[in-house]
Amino acid sequence: MKRFTCGELVEVITAYLDDALDQPSRAGIEVHLSCCEDCGHYVDQFRSTIRALGDPPPEKLSHRTRERLMSAFRSRRPA
Template sequence: MKRFTCGELVEVITAYLDHALDEPSHVAVETHLACCDDCGHFFDQFRVTIRVVGAPPPEKLSDRTRDRLMSAFRNRRQS
């Protein structure tokens, strides 16, 4: 049976949540989560973060604000 270290689990947690792992890897993640309190806490926090960040923003940005932010991002990338 495949086994994950804590570091490996962190790298595949998104694939696990997206149901993109093969069956042995999926089972290995679940087994690790059941046995490792630290990874279990990490997983719970990760899901809460996704739920909070994934919620739509309460209001839409104005076109002017959006343009300013996009310009700042572009300028930052070019620096």
């Protein structure tokens, strides 16, 4: 099991929260969190931010921009 430093935890926090780490790495993060109060607060703040912001709505294209893009895609499509 890998032992994580505070700096390493910060680098992989999104992968940890997205459950995208392998099990040994995840276990290493959890061991670190169990004994590092500062990192525990950091993870809690990160989770709170995610809950507050949620998924941002998709960006809307103007009708003109969308039509120009679709025209460009159509013209590049093989016949």
